[in-house]
Amino acid sequence: xxxxxxxxxxxxxxxxxxxxxxxxxxxxxxxxxxxxxxxxxxxxxxxxxxxxxxxxxxxxxxxxxxxxxxxxxxxxxxxxxxxxxxxxxxxxxxxxxxxxxxxxxxxxxxxxxxxxxxxxxxxxxxxxxxxxxxxxxxxxxxxxxxxxxxxxxxxxxx
Amino acid sequence: xxxxxxxxxxxxxxxxxxxxxxxxxxxxxxxxxxxxxxxxxxxxxxxxxxxxxxxxxxxxxxxxxxxxxxxxxxxxxxxxxxxxxxxxxxxxxxxxxxxxxxxxxxxxxxxxxxxxxxxxxxxxxxxxxxxxxxxxxxxxxxxxxxxxxxxxxxxxxx
DNA sequence: CCTTATTATCTCAGTAATGAGAGATTCGAT
DNA sequence: ATCGAATCTCTCATTACTGAGATAATAAGG
Numbered sequence: 224x225x226x227x228x229x230x231x232x233x234x235x236x237x238x239x240x241x242x243x244x245x246x247x248x249x250x251x252x253x254x255x256x257x258x259x260x261x262x263x264x265x266x267x268x269x270x271x272x273x274x275x276x277x278x279x280x281x282x283x284x285x286x287x288x289x290x291x292x293x294x295x296x297x298x299x300x301x302x303x304x305x306x307x308x309x310x311x312x313x314x315x316x317x318x319x320x321x322x323x324x325x326x327x328x329x330x331x332x333x334x335x336x337x338x339x340x341x342x343x344x345x346x347x348x349x350x351x352x353x354x355x356x357x358x359x360x361x362x363x364x365x366x367x368x369x370x371x372x373x374x375x376x377x378x379x380x381x
Numbered sequence: 382x383x384x385x386x387x388x389x390x391x392x393x394x395x396x397x398x399x400x401x402x403x404x405x406x407x408x409x410x411x412x413x414x415x416x417x418x419x420x421x422x423x424x425x426x427x428x429x430x431x432x433x434x435x436x437x438x439x440x441x442x443x444x445x446x447x448x449x450x451x452x453x454x455x456x457x458x459x460x461x462x463x464x465x466x467x468x469x470x471x472x473x474x475x476x477x478x479x480x481x482x483x484x485x486x487x488x489x490x491x492x493x494x495x496x497x498x499x500x501x502x503x504x505x506x507x508x509x510x511x512x513x514x515x516x517x518x519x520x521x522x523x524x525x526x527x528x529x530x531x532x533x534x535x536x537x538x539x
Numbered sequence: 540c541c542t543t544a545t546t547a548t549c550t551c552a553g554t555a556a557t558g559a560g561a562g563a564t565t566c567g568a569t
Numbered sequence: 570a571t572c573g574a575a576t577c578t579c580t581c582a583t584t585a586c587t588g589a590g591a592t593a594a595t596a597a598g599g
């Protein structure tokens with residue numbers, strides 16, 4: 224969209240952006256691998272954990288709410304909630320106001336599992352981030368937040 | 382690994398790390414969606430582009446070298462190179478020194494495609510990152526590089 | 540030479556999704 | 570009330586992988 228600032232194939236601004244692109248992808252992968260490794264012994268994937276965490280901290284949510292929160296497709300949320308339901312961790316509940324909609328809610332077993340693994344997993348994420356000081360983490364988070372919001376806004380508007 | 386610094390389930394350090402975890406994931410997704418949208422009209426996925434870019438800038442590479450560079454499984458690199466080969470963009474070449482190994486190399490058609498889309502895609506990445514100034518991008522990249530290296534090192538050692 | 544370990548790719552079954560479209564229901568404007 | 574558009578979930582075919590193991594070739598040590 225923006226006009227190139229020079230005729231050279233990769234000018235300085237582009238080179239900087241490409242570098243950020245690469246380290247962003249690698250950092251997320253490295254962190255993701257560590258945090259996934261923490262969940263694995265419990266037989267829970269990162270995505271599944273994200274769903275359960277949302278229900279754990281917010282209580283029952285409509286499937287669509289969970290879907291938007293964890294950023295999966297409509298088919299994906301059905302698939303994931305099915306899997307968690309089969310394992311007895313989550314259940315669907317009717318929505319009294321809207322008969323199209325369903326709530327997802329943690330079962331007693333799901334709550335018990337979250338009580339067990341949530342603090343441990345939060346600590347695993349803290350450890351995965353410990354390559355940066357807390358001040359640096361805050362700085363990185365502020366930068367990434369702006370980056371993410373700007374990129375998302377631009378996608379939406381186009 | 383590290384002992385918790387307080388008995389509270391989510392202390393300040395953990396809260397900071399969790400926040401970074403979330404914005405990291407969201408920033409990468411937002412940027413990824415924009416850059417993917419740029420490639421889509423050309424029928425090339427991000428992963429496929431990553432392979433072709435490696436071959437474009439470095440010349441023929443052993444499959445294993447590409448695999449480590451773009452971080453996919455051994456089965457994945459076979460699958461991806463197969464697909465690119467079927468479309469006539471990449472070809473396998475014998476390795477004279479090692480008869481187990483194969484080179485992946487861009488075909489003439491692959492080179493032509495890269496010449497067309499590479500500068501455009503680099504510009505799309507630059508635009509996707511333009512929510513941050515160039516100085517901020519450098520700062521973010523430096524932080525993320527340290528974060529990624531530390532996290533990867535810790536995964537390896539465990 | 541052998542033998543054993545290592546390395547490089549490929550095969551194959553399985554998994555975690557996506558995305559288009561179908562049904563059912565609700566909402567909004569007449 | 571009724572029609573049409575919008576909304577919520579689910580179904581299904583398809584995709585892009587992963588990971589374990591097979592196969593083949595090389596390397597290293599005795």
